[in-house]
Amino acid sequence: MNWFGNFYRSALGKKAVMAVTGVILFGWIFLHMVGNLKLYLGPVHLNEYAHFLRAMGSPAVPESFALWVSRIVLLVCVVLHIHAATVLTIMNREARPVGYRDRDYPSATYAARTMRWGGVIIALFVVYHLLHLTTGTVHPSFIKDDVYHNVVTGFRVWWVAAVYIIANLALGLHLYHGLWSMFASLGVTNARVSKWKRAFATTFAVVITAANVSFPLAVLSGLVR
Numbered sequence: 447m448n449w450f451g452n453f454y455r456s457a458l459g460k461k462a463v464m465a466v467t468g469v470i471l472f473g474w475i476f477l478h479m480v481g482n483l484k485l486y487l488g489p490v491h492l493n494e495y496a497h498f499l500r501a502m503g504s505p506a507v508p509e510s511f512a513l514w515v516s517r518i519v520l521l522v523c524v525v526l527h528i529h530a531a532t533v534l535t536i537m538n539r540e541a542r543p544v545g546y547r548d549r550d551y552p553s554a555t556y557a558a559r560t561m562r563w564g565g566v567i568i569a570l571f572v573v574y575h576l577l578h579l580t581t582g583t584v585h586p587s588f589i590k591d592d593v594y595h596n597v598v599t600g601f602r603v604w605w606v607a608a609v610y611i612i613a614n615l616a617l618g619l620h621l622y623h624g625l626w627s628m629f630a631s632l633g634v635t636n637a638r639v640s641k642w643k644r645a646f647a648t649t650f651a652v653v654i655t656a657a658n659v660s661f662p663l664a665v666l667s668g669l670v671r
């Protein structure tokens with residue numbers, strides 16, 4: 447295990463941890479978005495899907511076991527991703543205490559700043575989102591196991607829909623920059639491959655953002671009721 451500690455202490459190690467945990471989190475966000483598309487098929491389909499998530503693996507394993515394993519993996523990824531990002535930021539500041547203020551690197555610092563603020567917005571959103579649609583703590587008419595009802599009545603409140611839209615736009619930028627810098631960390635710099643990198647990062651970020659933003663908009667516009 448010590449080799450991992452030594453590796454993680456280096457900047458390269460932290461970037462690798464960010465890339466691996468980022469890919470896992472990205473995979474989750476993609477699957478979550480695909481699952482949520484069932485909103486358009488109606489209450490039976492969406493609620494059945496939510497039930498499947500809890501029943502996954504049973505009766506081989508107790509109900510909710512697989513769900514809890516995936517929750518723990520996600521949580522470990524989130525903690526490592528945020529820890530590596532924070533330490534890398536501190537390392538960068540210490541290596542360059544004067545800052546870029548007088549230098550001509552506007553796009554590099556813009557991307558980095560977006561990543562940090564985007565990360566903070568997404569983290570705050572996930573806490574709100576769990577209290578809203580998973581535990582129902584901040585949902586005014588939460589019904590346990592009626593996911594369709596919770597989503598639709600939740601998004602009928604305009605400012606809740608706005609919170610989801612803003613957070614998912616921030617997530618879209620974060621995914622785009624994140625995928626992009628992951629390729630850079632992995633050393634994929636070949637010009638021909640570079641074109642594909644941009645196309646890949648753009649397509650995934652746009653598809654995920656468009657679908658996620660469409661859910662609150664569909665409810666607000668009355669398309670989904």
Ligand code: HEM
Pocket residue numbers: 475478482496497499517568572575576579580593597610614617658659661662
């Ligand atoms: C408009 C977009 C979204 C919708 C409609 C949505 C909907 C939902 C719903 C209905 C649940 C509860 C599922 C259940 O109890 O069975 C849920 C859980 C969850 N969502 Fe989302 N979600 C959205 C975006 C996101 C995003 C962008 C993230 C992460 C960045 C996210 C992370 C989670 C997590 C971690 C859970 C808890 C899963 C669990 O362990 O039970 N969601 N979401």
